[in-house]
Amino acid sequence: METGNVLHLLSAYLFCLGLLALLLRRNTLIMLMGIELMLNAVNLSFVTFSRELNQLNGQLQVFFVITLAAAESAIGLSILVNIYRNFGSIKTDRTTSLRG
Amino acid sequence: MSFQDLFPVDSLSVLQWQAMFPLLVLGAASVLGLLVSPIPRAGRAFAFASVSGGALLSLIGLSFMSFQDPVSVLDGVLYFDRSSQVFSFVILAVTLGCCLLSVGFDKREHLVAELYPLMGFSAVGMIGLVSSRHLMMLFISLELMSLAVYVLVSMQRRSAEAAEAGLKYFLLGGAASSVFLFGVTLLYGTTGTLELSALAQSAQGLWQGQVPLLFALGLCLIAVGFLFKVGAFPFHSWVPDVYTGASTPVTGFMISGVKLAAVGLMLRLGAEIFALPGLLESHGALSQVLSVVTALTLIVGSLLGLVQNNVKRMLAYSTIAHTGYLLLGFMALTVGGQAAAADAIASYSVIYAVMNLGCFAVLTLVNPEGHDDLMLKDLAGLGRSRPVLAFALSVFLLSMAGIPPTAGFFGKYYLFLSAVSSGHIALTVLAALASVVSAAFYIKPLVVMYMDQPQDGVSAPSPRWFGAGLVVAITLVLTVVLGMLPAWVSHLL
Amino acid sequence: MNSLLTYIALLPLATAVLILLLPSALTSISKALALFASALVGVLSLYLWLHFDPQHALAFAVKAPWLPALGINFELAADGLNLPLVLLTGLLTPLAILGFWNHFPEDLKAQKHWAALLLLMESGALGTFLSQDLVLFYASWELILVPAYLLIGIYGGEQRRAATLQFFFYTFAGSLFMLVGIASLFYLQTAAGAEPSSSFVALQKLKIAFDGEGLASLASAQGLLFLAFGAAFFVKAPLLPLHAWLPATYRQAPGIVTLYLAAILSKMGTYGILKVLIPLCPQAVQAYSPVLMGLAALGIVYGALLAIVQTDLKSLIAYSSLSHVSYVLLGLFSLTEGGMGGALIQMLNHGIIIAGLFFVASILEQRRGSLLLKDFGGWSQATPVLAVCFFILTLGAVALPGTNGFVGEFMILVASFKASVGATVLAGLGVILGAVYMLQLYQKTMFGPLKEGDKPSDASFLEASFLTLLVAAVIGIGVAPQSFLERSQEAVHAVRSRFAEPTSAAWNTHSDQAVVSKGV
């Protein structure tokens, strides 16, 4: 397996890890990390593809993704603070008042 | 060192500047709004003035442009054509409407003044979403739109529901967009380009009959992305909770604005990639999946809407049902190969936006003080206490149900037309049944408003906000006039 | 292209909107405005009736592009088929408003609603009858749904909630299937390479495939179309199994709305069959006509049987209306020229008679305050005018020769005898049962001893004038129906020629079911 495929597998693997974090952990902070992990997995796959296609374009997109990930985590944390103030905890098992 | 060699960018032609005018004006206005909003006392008014002024200006500018031959900036990153003009026009109108809508309501509900600039930023993201052919630009605009809306949703500091809605929308939205992004990388990897038309050519070149697995995988992941945003079946769970949690003008903004942009994205991707000949037809499995998704969206939307007694949650499910109808058009466009379906989707989404905006304008005026939700029984006796509002709400609801004199009927008929022409008779019949069931809960408010006596509890003094009243009037006239003269809203593209 | 028909169809709609927009000070004139507008439409429809020459297929045609891209245009025309019904609607509405003048609710706002919603219904009915474009037909068909729903829902009897919901869903579900039908017609046109247009003339040129035997034929194109359009029309008419909404709705609706539902709106269903269903799926209707005639005949007996055991006035008349409409359906499904002509004039006759009966019922209800038969008796001495008019209307309902009921009944019986003997004999039984319950109704209210202390006041001038006009129509059409029939001769002949050799019944007395030879 040349490195390209290994790296693809690695990025897919990281992506699934992030998704699993989102699924299994109830702590919103960990879920936030999960999303960040998924975004970084995407960066990795971008880089590997651009290396395979030996174009610079792929790597260029990584910067956009990074900035967006940053913006996203900023907003995510502020929502987290808001949840803590209202629910007194950041566990998602509390946040089920909207239902039906 | 001149500017040129510091930033060696090739200057844009006048036409390109002209095309980007709405984006720029609205962006600048939103930034200005952001700057002025912390001013004590007058901050709110200034923010509203700047954002709505910007929106109005770009609206007028846009209406003077004509995009017979599309204008592309940075070869495809921004691509302005007839469909982007139509969608941007409606998006700007909706944003303007929502700003007008919130005047007065935000003061009473103590929403921060940044409400308007955030709507402005989200609108910029939407316009970017509908007028770009570059996958990464699509992703960025999608994120810009969503981030602004995440904040809008969780804006009411003291309400737990808003916080919870914000959290749900943020986490699920984040997951969905990363899945979308992963799809983008796969497409990039297999075709080597991110620009849609180039991608389509090289994709066709790639396979002579056999669609490469990675490409199909990428397509599925992208499909998940926009299906989430549109609220289709497996990815719809967030819709009711977020729409109920958010405050009414924000929900109005999401229901008409965000949904519209998502449909624009779906239409763009559908027309450019999914409708590629040989793609979905050959992929029997994928088209089956799509029809199952459509069917289930219809069923969930209409059935669950029936059992609600919270008006906003009921309307949330009704949008899911409408997504079902739109997916029906999408199926006709992609699987059925009906080019006319694109036009049906466009006109249906425009009518849909008008109906829902009007509906939420009325709900804002009727929403009880504080953040407790508007229940069906709160509407009792509205027919007598506020006859005009009751009449307006009835017209909007009947239009959603598709009763003829209103625009909703024509939209539904046009969609059914393209769906049947593409051979999906069974799905159309299911859509007909779903609209009967959804008619059941559309007339529930009618029954309550006209046939029940208002309960003895003191009904909140109904606010006289000029902005919301104006929006109700305009949307009401539009719904009825478009119903009578549908020629204006057909064949937009 | 004179715009007589546009005025007829849209004047009520315009006045309705005007009434809704009336400032609160002027709401008192809403009733008068409604009367004036409908009277004007009545005069116009009379003018249309007099100046219609049967040779000219589509008279007074009005055609304006509505949605050219999809081939939909605002096309109205008077032809032999819709002329009697336009006249019925045009004349009956002002008379009904006149007759019900002091049956309107007292409070002005309610009067405003009644007047506006009634005019909306009239516009819907006229639009349906006059439109020559399928989408316009559908739009006006749906237009009557909301006003009827609101009128019954807000101003109906006690259990109006369940009745209105049933009424809404039966009609709405039916019409939605019609919408799918119309959409598939558009598809069939494009598939056949024709330029899509939803006007009846173009649609009738379409060759729709019909093959397969028995139930399998339902799956063919024409079979599916038959089901789609049938769903809407059979619910509205109503044909037997789809009539569940009728008794409750007629009983709970306020007087004038029941009159409108029974006299005019149910005719939209039967007219739809004659104008849309038979011309568009001739082979399908011909293949299923024995089953349909059986259902119609069963409907006659079913309605009559139920009417006999009813205890209150309105449901008795409601079931009698079901029985009479099934009669019209029997004529339509006989697919003979005489049968369809008889059905067309019977639509007019039934409209007149049932309007009279429901009007009398609401007079009785207003005077006595109850609808139960046992609360009445011996009114003939106290209210002679009402008694005489009610008696002549009863004779019309019983189809006594010399009244208009007999004209249609006789034509349908003779014509459908050729198509299917069994159905005709069953229909005959229905007529006898009809006499049973109609006489029972008349005698329980008008004959017998007057209950002590019961001094009902006779029909007022307005009520009496409405009744005398109806009675004049009953006897007039009964004695000289030819002037009504000759106008629709050409149109019915055209519909009849849509399909090949009729179901030539190889006749012999012993086989009760006539041998139906497959018309190719």
Place this chain on the structure above:
Amino acid sequence: MTTSTLSVLPLWILLLPLFGFLFNALAYPLAAGGTSKTHPGVAGSVASLFMGASFVLALLGYGKILGGADALHQPLYDWIHFGELKFSLALHLDPLSSMMTLIITGIGSLIHIYSIAYMSHEKGVSRFFAYLNLFCFAMLFLVLSDSLLGVFFGWEGVGLCSYLLISYWYSDEANVQAARKAFLANRVGDLGFVLAMALIYTQMGTLSFAELIAGVSGAAVAPWLFGAAALLFFAATGKSAQLPLYVWLPDAMAGPTPVSALIHAATMVTAGVYLFVRMHVFFELAPALMSFVAWIGVVTALLGGTIALVQTDIKKLLAYSTVSQLGFMFIAVGVGAYQTAMFHLMTHAFFKALLFLGAGSVIHACDGEQDMRKMGGLAKALPWTHLFMLVGSAAIAGLPVFSGFFSKDEILYMTLAQGRGNFLLFGLACVAAFLTALYAIRLLTLTFWGPSHFKGHPHESPLLMTGPLFVLAVLATFGGFLGIPHEWAHDAHQLSLWLSPVVAVTGGHEAALSEALVSGFAVLISVIGLGLGYAIFRKNPDLKVLGLEKLWAAKYYLDEIYQAVLVRPLHALGALVERGLEQGFMFRLGDWMGTGVQWSGDRLRAIQNGDLQAFTLLLVTGLVLVLGILWTWAHI
């Protein structure tokens, strides 16, 4: 086809009663301000005037036809002309219908005059005379029209008028029920008529008598002919009160007596016979049916006669006697002696009207009392009525010289002479004749002779009532001379001469007994009957005939049978359908669908539990499913 001269006479004969109706129904009440203020004298005389004028015109018509014109024809208008359905109405006065018009207008006028006095103490009588005139108009329309459809117009018109007149005193529930029973029984018959018309029109394409008879005369015996004839006979039993559908006639006595005289004796009930005679060529083509008709006739005659024997109400007795006499007419029609049937129809009209009006004057005298057991010994108090009743009874019993003798004996003779007649039929007819004599004498003994049980003091009826009685008595006595049998005098049978152009005499063969012998035998029977009856009824009114009288008194339990077989099951079925199908299933159909959808909505609601993890799980499973499908698809 006989040549017919165009003339407006039949139209005027028809329209005069209609004008009478309009006057009494609309003009006079409006002028007088409500029916209650109308004076019987005025209303009655105007009505009688119109009837008299119509009678005069009928005489004129008779004169014209006598003077050589075969028939007077007056086309009215095209009633319906649509597609394959063409119906038009026309009037046709030929010897047969002229005879009927004479009977209708003649006896009608007499009865109108009689009613002026009879109804003098009623208030609001213009309504009564309006209905009487309307009835005559309808009956004239029936006999004058030239097509089955026209007959049907008259057929139902008379049914309507009989309903209106029976329920004239509608404040009494019993009259109303009787009227409804009459109307419904007629409607059942009329359904047969309509189906027959539909059948005939489907086969022949026309309903006019002339074309029908021309078209059918050559044709072979087709099965549909039997069907049509059977249906028409079924209709005739309804109208002329024969076996299955006769139950309404006795109850129809609830109406005023002149009504019974005019409608339920002289005219309406004879419509069935007239129809058979009018279309006799058509019916001859269904011989099997005609013998069945004869048998129905004789059974009805016997049935009517036996029940009449035990009746206590004077009008009910006469009603059953009418049923019996109609039975005789149907025997004549059944065996094919159409002219004899018309002859008996005429004579029966005379003496039965006489008997009914006589009974009326008795009732009038005993101010409303109708039970014969409470009368008796009235001969002295009512000399004239007694005399006229004597004449009437003699005529009905068939004593020589009186009209009944000639017509009834001719029927008895015809049961032997005609092809389809036989000895058994003759024998039973004689028994019926014997019964006739019995109940005739029963009426006389109970009301006029014997001890007087009547408390009040009866007074003779005024001239206005006895006058018409006198005329009828004359007709009843000398009416028979119109039909003196052939053997007795050269072309003596004026009536058959008169009718022969329209009603051909069917082939009679040499009977076993000569006509003179038969009539002698008949006279013997009636004399014995009268004597025996007088002997029995003088002692006590209740007849004891080995227990049969209970069966007869209960009218062979026919009413109960109809109630059990028809009426009650109908209501039960209706109630069952109402409860079971309509309320149980149909009305709740909507609710079931509603709750069904509601239930599934609630089930679906469970997956929307608001938990974030659940949402993501749904999202991920959706994704995984799609990818799985893609994977399997790529690798198959």
